[in-house]
Amino acid sequence: MRQGYAAQAMTVAALVAAMFVQTVAAADKKYGPGVTDTEIKIGQTMPYSGPASSLSVSGTAEQAYFAMVNAEGGVNGRKVNLISLDDGYSPPRTVEQTRKLVESDNVLLIFQPLGTAANAAIQKYLNAKGIPHLFVGTGATRFNDPKHFPWTMGWSPNLAAEGKVYARHILASKPDAKIGILWQNDDLGKDYLAGFKEGLGDKAAAMIVREASFETSEPTIDSQILALKSSGADVLFNIATPKAAAQAMRKVHETGWKPVQFVIYSSSSIAAVMQPTGIDKVQGVISATYLKDPNDPAWQNDPATQKWREWMARYNPKGDPRDFLNVYGYTVSQLLVRVLAQCGDDLSRENVMRQVTNLDFDLPMLLPGIRVKTSPTDFRPIKQMQLQRFEGERWVPFGGIVDGG
Amino acid sequence: MDILLQQIISGLASGAIYASVALALVMIYNTTGHINFAQGEMAMFSTYIAWALVTAGLPYWLAFVLTVAVSFAGGVLIERVVLRPLHNAPVMAIIVVFIGMLLAFNALAGWIWGFLLKEFPSPARAVATGTPLFGGHDLFILIVTLAELVLLFLFFRHTSLGLAMRAAAQNPASARLVGVRVGWMLALGWGMAAAIGAVAGMLVAPIVFLDPNMMAGILLYAFAAALLGGITSPGGAVAGGLIVGVMENLVGTFVIGNELKLTFALAIVICVLIFKPSGLFGKVMVKRV
Known part of the structure; x- marks a missing residue:
């Protein structure tokens, strides 16, 4: 009996110690919703069904890209968990699915939802709640408006x-x-x-x-x-x-x-x-x-294009290598991974936005000379074209x- | 003047497309009394079969004949399996099934063949017409559609099977009493509509490119054409298609602008249904809608 009591006391002590250790560790780390030591949960909507379903190739490519990132150890040791939901290209369903992602799945950010109308429908909601709405899948000009929508950022040249x-x-x-x-x-x-x-x-x-x-x-x-x-x-x-x-x-x-x-x-x-x-x-x-076309013989021996081909063969074998959306999805996912890596251990929503408005680098499948560049007043990652x-x-x-x- | 002529001829070319799909709609209406909303998607699916055969190396005409045969069998199968249990169901239930088939065929085609545009061959593309106003394929559509029309006319008027099919659709009870196997007549009607749809798909694809959503826009115009011509009349469907094609071009270019072209097709549908439900060439001849 006494021994049992001692064992219990020891367990409690160990638990307290463990909690203490964790608090100490967490002092260096700042996590927003959806983030743990092993996972970063992000969400998106895609028209997997309906009239624009041909565009959902980009969503499939993005999932395939994160599959590769995760297989290679994730971003700073955390796996990226992309929850990609079908909205049938119908804005009311985009709203419904996005609410689900934010309020029930607790994602850190919304990544690359596709469609002009779909993004317009969730733009106000995400900005009111302070949720990063990143690299929207549309070139419409309205998504570059840092003054009114400081949480929304575009991707391709508008x-x-x-x-x-x-x-x-x-x-x-x-x-x-x-x-x-x-x-x-x-x-x-x-x-x-x-x-x-x-x-x-x-x-x-x-x-x-x-x-x-x-x-x-x-x-x-x-x-x-x-x-x-x-x-x-x-x-x-x-x-x-x-x-x-x-x-x-x-x-x-x-x-x-x-x-x-x-x-x-x-x-x-x-x-x-x-x-x-x-x-x-x-x-x-x-x-x-602004992107390289892998079907262009000019990029036949380009190392970046060869890497893209290997990724297609291994992680996206059902995808059509002739569809440019597979380059698009690959490159925009790469951009997000760079942003998350740049965040380090401060994966709060505020820091994501701080980092995302402070980018300056190139990506392998962008044409040579074209750079990703943003600032707190410039929410257009890519502005140059060839x-x-x-x-x-x-x-x-x-x-x-x-x-x- | 030149532009007027161009628009009329271009309208006849697109009108021939609507006519070919409208024929399939009329076919199924005449034999079953239903309007099949999945007709366009079935035709699209047949066209993919033809494309797969041609891509596999078969000559065009062999692929054409095989596709028509496979589509005919497919149409019969759909009627036997999907619609037979619904023979006594209310119209609403049948419409829901049609819409379900529309979505299913569309998704299935995308799943099997992907969504990239595909070029579909035409035996008449290279035929020189001697004028830039219309191409060899435009002429080909018109000829094939008219040939189908003649064949249908001969079949329904001058064969006992055609007579039995008409009887089965118009008065199933009496037809059954005189020994017509009504159920099989309906299945045959479905098979023939699917075959005509397959031909329409193969005529349309060289113009609009083959993709799972190829028929979405065309079907609406085909409805307008079939209703305008009279949903019971194959000849009316062809005439209706040509009239809709020419009118939409003229009205779009010279009167209301291109934004309202689709609205114009819808307006035709509504006007016909309100003022003359039997259409121009339906059972009673009328002057105008």
Whole structure:
């Protein structure tokens, strides 16, 4: 009996000691919700089902990237646990799922939720609660607003900036251009259009001879291309997501129209757009980019691209190596890992934001010369792009890195 | 003037697409009395089968015939397995099944073949037409659709099987009394609609590219076409498709702007349903909607 008592006392003492030790250790570490010594829990929503499900390739790639990070020991010894939920590309479900991630799963931050409308729907909620809303999966300009939304940060160059890059190139290379614009009637199209017109400045009204919009629900855009062609335009700015962009380029070719064509970055994938359109029909088309395209022979022997290929083979074997979203998801996950590593043992939400607004480095799959750079007043990690022209079977860069600011 | 002509011809080309899908809708309506919301997705799925066959190295026409045969069998199977238990169910239940099939086929195609756009071949793409106004494939769609129409007409008017199928749809009880196997007639109707849908998919894919959401936009226009022409009339469906295609181009380019083109298709659907539910070429001939 006495011995039993002594054993109990010893256990209590040991427990107290253990608690004390832990408190001491924790003094060096600061953990926000979802963080322990062995795990960092983060969340996101993705359109795994529904009309935009083709975009969820990036979500799959991100999970595959963290699988590799975890297999190699995690970030500062902590495994990254990405909870990726389906929102069906429907903003009300994005809100519901994000609330679940924040209030029941207790994630540290929200990472790369996909879609302009989806992110707009959760932006206020996350900012009101002070939860990092990082590297949103949309290029819409509204997500770069540090004054009103200090917890929200974008990732890819914003659409208006890209529009400006094309406008400046036209002003410099073809100042007397007559421009026809095909644009998708949604946030994406409007953002590009606004940036493009801003880039042309006061010459916009004189240079743009015809604008034709289309809805994503329209089966074909032949009618719009014919109208643009008959306007006499000699430059065509093709603001369309892959399917319509490919249809437009093919129709332009079939009607014998030969304008200088610009196609937006997200529709410049060789495998998803250029090849289905027909390589012979897209010669000379101009676009801009910031990521390496692993299908481009120029990167055949690039060590970073080879590492990407190994990762695809080992951790993302079901993914299509021709889909640029696999590079996109890989690189944006790399960025988050760099941020988490930079946080060290202070994984509070405040410190995450402090670190994320203080970045300056390059990433392996970004084009050489393009850097990730942020400051407390600049929430655009990537601002530079590289103009490129389609020649033969690949994109050939020209004119150096340009700033879209 | 030039642009007017261009828009009319381009409208006829897209109208032929709507017509080919509308034919499948009419087919299933005529034989079962239902409107199949999954028709577009079934056609898309068939087109993937054709694509897989062509990619595997089969010549186009062999792949074409095989796809039509497989789709026919698939249509019969769907009717026997999925819809047969619902023969006496309320319309709502059947609509729910159709919508479920729509989602299932879409997800299945994405799961099997991925979401990247795929180029689909056309035997007539390279055929020179001598004018930039329309391409060889546009002509091909129109010819195939009209040929289908003639075949359907001959089948329903001049074969006893066609007569039995019409009887089974219009008056199942009497048909059964005179010895028509109504259940199998319905299954045959499904098979034929699936086969016509497969042809439509293979005609459409070279224009809009093949992807799991290929039919989403087209199906709505096909509904408009089928309703405008009269949901019971195959000829009406083709005429309706061409009218919708040309009207949407003209109205979109010269009158209301492209933003409202889709609204225009919906307006057609609503106007027809309100003012003349039997459509232009339905049982009674009418002047205009």
